[in-house]
Amino acid sequence: MSEVQGFLDRLSERAAARGAEPTWIAARRQAGAARFEALGFPDRKVEAWKYTDVRGIARGDFALAESADFSPASAAALTLPIAAHRLSFVDGVFAPALSDLGELSAGVSVERLSQALAANHEAVGGALGRLAGVDFSPFTALNTAFAEEGAVIRLAPGAVVERPIVLQFLSSAGATPRMSHPRVLVTAGARSQATLIEHQVGEEGAANFSNLVSEVLLERGAILTHYKLQELPQTDHHIASLHVDQARDSRFTSFNLNLGGALARNDIVSDLNGQGAEANFFGLFFGQGRQLLDTHTLVNHNAPLTFSNENYKGILDDRARGIFNGKVIVKRDSQKIEAHQNNANLLLSDRAEIDTKPELEIYADDVKCSHGATTGQLDEEAVFALRARGIDEATARGLLTLAFAGEVMEQVAIDAVAERVELAVAGKLPERFNLAGLVEAAVALHEE
Amino acid sequence: MASEEMEQLVRRDYKQGFVTDIESDTVPPGLDEGTIAFISQKKGEPEWMLEWRLKAYHQWLKMTPPSWAHLDYPPIDYQAISYYSAPKKPEDRPQSLDEVDPKLLETYEKLGIPLHERAALAGVAVDAVFDSVSVTTTFKEKLAEAGVIFCSISEAIREHPELVKQYLGTVVPTSDNYFAALNSAVFTDGSFVFVPEGVTCPMELSTYFRINAANTGQFERTLIVCESRAQVSYLEGCTAPQRDENQLHAAVVELVALEDAYIKYSTVQNWYPGDEDGKGGIYNFVTKRGDCRGDRSRISWTQVETGSAITWKYPSCVLRGKDSIGEFYSVAVTNGRQQADTGTKMIHLGEGSRSSIISKGISAGRSNQAYRGLVKVGPRAKGARNFTQCDSLLIGDQCGAHTFPYQEIGNATATVEHEATTSKIGEDQLFYCQSRGISEEDAVSMIVNGFCKDVFQELPMEFAVEAEALLNVTLEGAVG
Numbered sequence: 001m002s003e004v005q006g007f008l009d010r011l012s013e014r015a016a017a018r019g020a021e022p023t024w025i026a027a028r029r030q031a032g033a034a035r036f037e038a039l040g041f042p043d044r045k046v047e048a049w050k051y052t053d054v055r056g057i058a059r060g061d062f063a064l065a066e067s068a069d070f071s072p073a074s075a076a077a078l079t080l081p082i083a084a085h086r087l088s089f090v091d092g093v094f095a096p097a098l099s100d101l102g103e104l105s106a107g108v109s110v111e112r113l114s115q116a117l118a119a120n121h122e123a124v125g126g127a128l129g130r131l132a133g134v135d136f137s138p139f140t141a142l143n144t145a146f147a148e149e150g151a152v153i154r155l156a157p158g159a160v161v162e163r164p165i166v167l168q169f170l171s172s173a174g175a176t177p178r179m180s181h182p183r184v185l186v187t188a189g190a191r192s193q194a195t196l197i198e199h200q201v202g203e204e205g206a207a208n209f210s211n212l213v214s215e216v217l218l219e220r221g222a223i224l225t226h227y228k229l230q231e232l233p234q235t236d237h238h239i240a241s242l243h244v245d246q247a248r249d250s251r252f253t254s255f256n257l258n259l260g261g262a263l264a265r266n267d268i269v270s271d272l273n274g275q276g277a278e279a280n281f282f283g284l285f286f287g288q289g290r291q292l293l294d295t296h297t298l299v300n301h302n303a304p305l306t307f308s309n310e311n312y313k314g315i316l317d318d319r320a321r322g323i324f325n326g327k328v329i330v331k332r333d334s335q336k337i338e339a340h341q342n343n344a345n346l347l348l349s350d351r352a353e354i355d356t357k358p359e360l361e362i363y364a365d366d367v368k369c370s371h372g373a374t375t376g377q378l379d380e381e382a383v384f385a386l387r388a389r390g391i392d393e394a395t396a397r398g399l400l401t402l403a404f405a406g407e408v409m410e411q412v413a414i415d416a417v418a419e420r421v422e423l424a425v426a427g428k429l430p431e432r433f434n435l436a437g438l439v440e441a442a443v444a445l446h447e448e
Numbered sequence: 449m450a451s452e453e454m455e456q457l458v459r460r461d462y463k464q465g466f467v468t469d470i471e472s473d474t475v476p477p478g479l480d481e482g483t484i485a486f487i488s489q490k491k492g493e494p495e496w497m498l499e500w501r502l503k504a505y506h507q508w509l510k511m512t513p514p515s516w517a518h519l520d521y522p523p524i525d526y527q528a529i530s531y532y533s534a535p536k537k538p539e540d541r542p543q544s545l546d547e548v549d550p551k552l553l554e555t556y557e558k559l560g561i562p563l564h565e566r567a568a569l570a571g572v573a574v575d576a577v578f579d580s581v582s583v584t585t586t587f588k589e590k591l592a593e594a595g596v597i598f599c600s601i602s603e604a605i606r607e608h609p610e611l612v613k614q615y616l617g618t619v620v621p622t623s624d625n626y627f628a629a630l631n632s633a634v635f636t637d638g639s640f641v642f643v644p645e646g647v648t649c650p651m652e653l654s655t656y657f658r659i660n661a662a663n664t665g666q667f668e669r670t671l672i673v674c675e676s677r678a679q680v681s682y683l684e685g686c687t688a689p690q691r692d693e694n695q696l697h698a699a700v701v702e703l704v705a706l707e708d709a710y711i712k713y714s715t716v717q718n719w720y721p722g723d724e725d726g727k728g729g730i731y732n733f734v735t736k737r738g739d740c741r742g743d744r745s746r747i748s749w750t751q752v753e754t755g756s757a758i759t760w761k762y763p764s765c766v767l768r769g770k771d772s773i774g775e776f777y778s779v780a781v782t783n784g785r786q787q788a789d790t791g792t793k794m795i796h797l798g799e800g801s802r803s804s805i806i807s808k809g810i811s812a813g814r815s816n817q818a819y820r821g822l823v824k825v826g827p828r829a830k831g832a833r834n835f836t837q838c839d840s841l842l843i844g845d846q847c848g849a850h851t852f853p854y855q856e857i858g859n860a861t862a863t864v865e866h867e868a869t870t871s872k873i874g875e876d877q878l879f880y881c882q883s884r885g886i887s888e889e890d891a892v893s894m895i896v897n898g899f900c901k902d903v904f905q906e907l908p909m910e911f912a913v914e915a916e917a918l919l920n921v922t923l924e925g926a927v928g
Binding site for chain 2: 047332333335345347348349350351352353354355356357358359360361362363364365366367368369370371372373374375376377
């Protein structure tokens with residue numbers, strides 16, 4: 001309980017420093033704090049946290065960041081080298097120097113949360129928290145209590161954003177560990193289209209705690225592609241939940257790519273509320289050392305004729321632990337549903353562990369649902385086949401590991417993102433092995 | 449499926465719903481140390497057994513009922529249950545079938561189990577349990593010749609205490625779970641099988657359980673031990689008469705397989721599922737676990753579950769031995785307002801251990817069914833292998849089918865595969881059959897039987913026939 005109290009103390013310190021806020025915001029913080037106090041940090045008896053020990057967060061003494069200082073050189077190295085509309089935050093604090101929104105087309109608005117609330121608090125405040133209630137988890141409650149900064153993205157009906165919108169969350173290696181509770185809200189009007197990238201990355205040695213909550217509302221026919229690229233240092237703690245509400249004919253595609261963090265937990269929830277709505281979840285987690293990477297996904301088929309498709313790949317080395325829990329719920333009378341789910345895992349070390357649970361809860365009969373989960377190791381015959389062609393063992397294993405990830409990675413449309421992941425996964429390949437060259441050659445061959 | 453046919457299905461009567469009027473020696477409802485002492489004394493048990501029961505009782509008092517299952521039922525009042533019921537005059541128990549109460553035989557007759565005929569024709573030794581006391585055991589001599597011990601657990605406690613002491617509670621400890629603890633404290637009967645080293649049991653062993661006296665929960669305890677290179681096939685079949693009150697059933701089954709031993713355990717469960725409003729029906733909370741203790745040992749569970757209002761049952765295998773094998777084949781059919789949360793656990797501890805799980809679920813009416821399984825591979829289970837297939841078939845739009853498979857893999861040499869599908873009977877499949885002159889009812893029956901084939905073919909011959917018939921009866925109306 002004292003662990004909870006530590007966080008509540010931080011909250012009241014912050015409230016005193018912040019001064020007066022509109023009453024409705026204060027009331028929400030109150031509700032979040034009360035819920036967090038009631039729930040406490042989840043222990044292993046809570047089914048959703050059965051395999052994930054959050055004591056590393058609960059026992060940590062995290063301060064709230066006051067400034068967004070970050071070395072420009074290391075920021076430049078960490079930033080994704082793509083043309084984008086970019087907002088950057090350092091430990092949750094907005095970093096104007098590292099942000100560049102550029103030219104936004106008509107009907108598109110990308111703002112900081114604090115700015116958006118000040119300018120139009122009714123429109124923004126009404127949508128905020130609609131999907132991610134304080135009951136979802138103690139961490140969403142905590143986020144609701146603390147959230148001050150983040151991003152609000154609004155797309156008018158028919159608006160199309162050509163370049164990706166990048167939200168860059170940097171974690172700094174300061175003297176004391178810090179925590180941040182960013183909040184993201186996306187409202188996409190009818191037939192609008194955009195690509196959003198949430199990029200978590202940090203300096204070597206950073207040992208912070210970030211607790212992100214994102215809410216995405218897709219109106220009729222809206223199309224959103226969401227990338228999450230999490231490359232935090234292996235000392236960082238990261239919790240995130242992404243909540244999506246999908247109206248008729250909308251399409252949501254998620255790429256959840258997790259490489260970093262001592263502990264990283266991602267919850268993705270999509271509510272398919274209108275006919276023709278479609279959700280595609282792709283994911284990859286690659287754990288090394290003593291990392292713990294946990295993903296929970298939930299698709300609610302609340303309307304007939306809705307479709308979901310999910311493919312997650314897990315690769316675990318050393319003493320890493322991976323957790324995958326994918327759940328599909330088909331509501332009564334949601335007929336003509338198709339829902340498919342697949343989770344394949346590769347264990348590279350005897351001390352690595354994977355706990356996977358693909359769940360189906362189905363209350364309608366005219367459905368086609370399937371799920372599969374496999375765990376295995378590299379095919380020794382494939383390793384042999386490569387070695388027989390003069391490729392050394394380490395390279396052969398690296399290549400095959402990469403090939404295992406291929407099914408998910410080939411769906412990734414942004415090269416800079418794919419490269420980061422592939423380099424991390426095949427990082428053990430020797431220098432002389434020119435991966436990019438090989439890919440180019442393969443592409444050339446394919447085009448012939 | 450037409451709605452009136454669904455109606456028919458929901459309204460089907462429980463064919464085995466009748467009450468046999470035999471005077472019972474029943475202890476008043478309630479559970480305390482006195483009740484346990486009464487049971488123990490009635491059974492003529494030694495002191496250590498009473499102590500064992502009391503220890504379990506005290507553990508049970510500290511436990512809470514599990515709430516994680518996908519089941520919905522009112523809390524059970526454990527003080528409203530009578531924990532002992534036995535047909536009168538247990539001391540002059542019949543020595544052969546001819547001496548058995550004709551009323552009892554009549555009961556079995558109604559069930560379609562002509563005991564003597566069946567025993568003679570099928571070569572099956574039957575240890576029939578009527579309520580809580582073993583009434584008759586046949587073919588005992590033939591078994592004795594082979595050195596196989598097959599008797600009621602109460603008899604085993606009296607006659608073979610050293611064996612019971614050695615194995616009882618070693619697979620399912622008294623504190624394993626809420627219902628296992630309760631069973632350990634109050635179990636009244638069940639079977640004991642011991643197959644000595646190198647012996648292949650000359651016949652299939654079978655027990656028919658039947659809950660009879662109203663308000664009496666049945667808590668049977670089964671223990672099967674196969675020594676090195678021994679083999680046995682055990683059949684368990686259940687059916688219960690129609691009652692209004694919910695009847696609690698909390699059984700524990702323990703299997704021990706030593707080196708190279710093979711135990712095959714088959715169940716057909718057809719207890720009263722309650723009426724169309726879900727009233728009445730059996731609450732079935734069962735702990736079944738097999739321990740593949742020896743290298744190359746093998747335990748195989750096959751179950752056909754069509755009855756009970758609530759089923760909570762996870763026949764499991766602990767694959768301790770090197771190259772040991774665990775198997776689970778299950779068909780579960782729910783209809784009306786039945787709820788079933790069932791599945792298996794395969795715990796791989798031994799090197800090269802293998803397991804396969806085939807689970808087929810059919811939900812109809814307003815029933816809900818969940819497959820819940822765990823495949824766990826320990827760090828020392830090098831080269832462990834599991835294959836899981838669980839399919840659900842939905843009949844009607846008011847039922848539910850759920851899958852909760854857990855995989856906990858802690859070994860890079862393990863290969864684990866899980867596949868699951870959920871669908872309804874394809875209109876095109878039905879059309880195909882009907883266009884060839886097969887009636888809709890026959891077509892559905894054919895498709896459903898085909899869906900379950902993988903499991904049925906694992907059943908012993910007589911059971912397979914019975915199971916198919918049972919499936920057709922259960923889905924009568926729905927399939928036509």
